[in-house]
Amino acid sequence: MPHFHPRAAELPEIFPVFPLPGALLLPRGKLPLNIFEPRYLALVEDALAAGRMFGMIQPDPSAPAGPNGPGLFRVGCLGRLSAFAETDDGRYMITLTGVSRFRVQEEVAARRGYRRVRGDFSPYIADLDLSARPSMLDRATLLGALQAYFTRRAIGANWEAIHGLPEAALGLTLAMVCPFDPAEKQALLEAPDDAERDKTLLALLQMAAMEAEDGPGGRSVS
Numbered sequence: 001m002p003h004f005h006p007r008a009a010e011l012p013e014i015f016p017v018f019p020l021p022g023a024l025l026l027p028r029g030k031l032p033l034n035i036f037e038p039r040y041l042a043l044v045e046d047a048l049a050a051g052r053m054f055g056m057i058q059p060d061p062s063a064p065a066g067p068n069g070p071g072l073f074r075v076g077c078l079g080r081l082s083a084f085a086e087t088d089d090g091r092y093m094i095t096l097t098g099v100s101r102f103r104v105q106e107e108v109a110a111r112r113g114y115r116r117v118r119g120d121f122s123p124y125i126a127d128l129d130l131s132a133r134p135s136m137l138d139r140a141t142l143l144g145a146l147q148a149y150f151t152r153r154a155i156g157a158n159w160e161a162i163h164g165l166p167e168a169a170l171g172l173t174l175a176m177v178c179p180f181d182p183a184e185k186q187a188l189l190e191a192p193d194d195a196e197r198d199k200t201l202l203a204l205l206q207m208a209a210m211e212a213e214d215g216p217g218g219r220s221v222s
Contacts, residue, residue: 004080006053006099008128011121016043016054016114017076019069024176024185025056025077026197027098027127031176035092039113044081044092046112052081055102055119058182068107068115075190077101078119100127101189126193134167136195137202145205146174152209155179171198180204 018033018040025031035044047054055076063071079096086092102119110116135142143162150157165173175188175197184204191197 004082005128005130006051006080008121008125010051011078011100012051012053012119014108014116014118015078016047016111016116017057017072018043018054019057019059019072019115021058021182022179022185023056023058024189025079025096025098026172026176026189027077027100027124028130029098029172029176030082031056031079031096031098033094033096035094036090041090041092042112043114044084044094047081048084053078053099054081054096055079055117056096057104057117058186061182066107068110072104072107072117073186074104075101075186076104076117076119077189078121098127100124132168133194135171135198137171137198139167139170142170142174142198142202142205145202145209146178148209149178149205153179171201175201178205180208 023031023033035041043054055078057076058073059070060073061070063073065071078099078101080099081094082097083095084092085094100121101124102117102121103123105118105120108116108118146157146162149155162174171194178201180188188197188200188204191200
């Protein structure tokens, strides 16, 4: 196990969370973040001083709001700060590497403006295993569905980079970067294992490609 990868006994009981709709962090994935709000600058500073870990989680529009803000989905992903840089205008450019999913047991008192939860990692302890997990999907089928999805939605893509992704990273990376809606992102996060997540990813791509309507303009994914 890499030196900086935490073991089960080293996972925090209470930790900060960054609620961000549409942002998906998966175990072993890498999520770049541009931090500029004062409360999240404080979150990063505190994480750097204590274990370098915090959770990513999405607000749940169907859950009632609480004293600290919008309701949250019950499952998020703990990440470890694996890259960090300061900008001249006071922002932090960071990379968060996914460690393990967690289930929210309860939200606890906020600190310095950012939210914190007590998390249960026990349902997802297999996330800590860093063994290679090649996709069970046919690569050509997955990339064909991806191309149809991007074409129908007028999304530009760096196909050279996508085709260069190793087998073990393909489904993981596409699940994180494709612009699915928050509920779909949550379905990918909560898939029982990598094989089910890949099947969900393929189904979402195929359904979206069939349902999408051409519109003005486009987006770019790189």
